[in-house]
Amino acid sequence: xxxxxxFVMAALLSLTLAACGAGSNGGSQPAAQPQTPSQTETPAAGxxxxxxxxxxQFVEHPALDSIRQGILDGxxxxxxxxxxxxxxxxxxxxxxxxxxxxxxxxxxxxxxDIVIAIATPSAQAAxxxxxxxxxxxxAVTDPLSAQLVSSLEKPEGNVTGTSDKVSMEQQLELIxxxxxxxxxxxxxxxxxxxxxxxQVKDLEEATKxxxxxxxxxxxxxxSEIQIAAQGLVGKVDAIFIPIDNSVVSSFEAxxxxxxxxxxxxxxxxxxxxxxxxxxxxxxxxxxxxxxTGEMAARVLKGQAVAETPVEISKTADLYINESxxxxxxxxxxDALKQQAKELIK
Numbered sequence: 001x002x003x004x005x006x007f008v009m010a011a012l013l014s015l016t017l018a019a020c021g022a023g024s025n026g027g028s029q030p031a032a033q034p035q036t037p038s039q040t041e042t043p044a045a046g047x048x049x050x051x052x053x054x055x056x057q058f059v060e061h062p063a064l065d066s067i068r069q070g071i072l073d074g075x076x077x078x079x080x081x082x083x084x085x086x087x088x089x090x091x092x093x094x095x096x097x098x099x100x101x102x103x104x105x106x107x108x109x110x111x112x113d114i115v116i117a118i119a120t121p122s123a124q125a126a127x128x129x130x131x132x133x134x135x136x137x138x139a140v141t142d143p144l145s146a147q148l149v150s151s152l153e154k155p156e157g158n159v160t161g162t163s164d165k166v167s168m169e170q171q172l173e174l175i176x177x178x179x180x181x182x183x184x185x186x187x188x189x190x191x192x193x194x195x196x197x198x199q200v201k202d203l204e205e206a207t208k209x210x211x212x213x214x215x216x217x218x219x220x221x222x223s224e225i226q227i228a229a230q231g232l233v234g235k236v237d238a239i240f241i242p243i244d245n246s247v248v249s250s251f252e253a254x255x256x257x258x259x260x261x262x263x264x265x266x267x268x269x270x271x272x273x274x275x276x277x278x279x280x281x282x283x284x285x286x287x288x289x290x291x292t293g294e295m296a297a298r299v300l301k302g303q304a305v306a307e308t309p310v311e312i313s314k315t316a317d318l319y320i321n322e323s324x325x326x327x328x329x330x331x332x333x334d335a336l337k338q339q340a341k342e343l344i345k
Contacts, residue, residue: 048085051114051300054107055088056126058119059095061249062271063285067118067138070289071296078297095222095246097121097192104129116296117161119245120146120195127159134299137161138292139285141195141243143310152310160305162292163312164243166268168202170281170316171240172210175266178278178330179238184213186236186263188228188254190246191218199242199268222246226253233261241267241277251275264328273319274344278328281316288313317341 055071057064068090072082080086089112093099104125107115114134117123123137127148140146140163149155176182185207189196200216207214215236217228225247232239239258241247247254248269255276258265267277271285291311299308318336321344325332337343 051080051086052110052112053080053086053088054103054110054112054115054126055090056093056100056103056107056115056117056122057090058093058100058122059245059249060092061245061251062275063243063248063269064118064139064245066271066285067289067292070286070291071116071118071138071293072289074290074293074295075297076293077290078294080297080300093122093125095249097125100125101129114296114300116292120193121245123148123159123161124194131158133158134296134305135159135161136292136296136299138288139164139243141165142198145198146194149310152312154306155308155310156306158305160295160299160308160310162288162295163310164269164283164285164288165198165312166243166281166283166316168199168206169209171266171268172203172206172212174279174281174318175238175240176210176212177336178264178266178325178332182212182237184215184236186215186217186232186239187242188217188219188225188232188239188247189242189244191220193244193246196242196244196247199244203240203242219246222250225250226257229254229257233257233263236263238264238266241265241272243268248272251277259327262328264330265324270317270319270342273321273324276324277321278324278330279318279320279332281318283313283316319344 057068082088091103093103100122108129112133115126115130117126117137118139120140123140124146126135135158138161140161143149143163148159187200187203189200204214217232219225219228251272255265265277267273267280270280270282273280318340319342320332320340323345
């Protein structure tokens with residue numbers, strides 16, 4: 001009897017174990033099947049990767065703000081839209097190089113897919129901090145002097161972008177159209193900005209050829225800009241503002257001193273003319289932003305940085321502020337008016 005009873009118990013135990021092995025959760029669901037690599041690694045149909053963009057700008061003023069908007073529009077036109085497949089982290093350095101460095105280091109730590117830097121100081125900070133992801137710059141006057149690239153045609157490493165360099169000879173010719181007897185020209189610039197120093201050097205060469213004395217007023221911080229403008233009053237026939245981010249952002253301080261003493265102010269960018277400078281042969285900064293955004297999109301789609309040459313604007317349009325012409329007691333010829341792309345009232 002004992003041997004028979006043991007046999008029956010063993011049989012019952014075997015049936016119970018077989019039933020438990022038939023499924024999970026008490027046997028009510030079939031056993032889970034192992035997932036294939038395609039099930040775990042392939043995104044759902046229609047799902048796209050969100051690109052992480054670090055967008056850094058050295059200081060806010062109308063020209064650079066126009067570039068930023070153009071960049072976002074250029075990216076959108078190329079298939080990258082903020083809030084959809086693009087996550088934009090915009091940071092402003094407020095004209096402080098230390099801030100620009102901190103922003104660039106933050107982007108490096110965040111592992112952004114691409115960084116776009118507006119203006120030379122921000123571009124320099126980004127290029128130094130980020131070496132494993134593309135860095136695309138905009139509004140860098142001289143990328144070679146700024147040591148961002150070793151070649152405009154074939155950039156090495158991970159950096160390329162667009163340049164806003166304009167002809168100082170052309171700007172001087174324009175000033176002399178309004179002031180044929182020009183003898184002394186003042187220029188206000190930031191000594192720590194490479195782009196400003198390059199322009200002043202070019203302007204020195206142009207004025208020397210034209211027999212005009214260049215009076216330089218270099219500043220190291222924004223609080224000195226108004227003092228520099230006041231210091232030029234009575235010493236020069238006109239004041240020129242290069243593409244200098246700190247000076248342009250403080251343009252109203254220069255303009256106040258100039259208007260009070262009837263010293264005409266000329267500029268390098270079109271937005272500063274709209275703010276009260278007399279005239280310029282300048283580029284359209286919004287279009288440059290679009291151009292930069294399209295360039296960044298090509299890089300995101302796989303184009304190598306080395307195959308993405310630095311692009312320099314080849315055309316400059318004439319902008320004249322007729323209200324400023326009148327305030328400074330100047331005249332503008334009909335021929336010059338006809339050349340102008342825009343006459344600002």
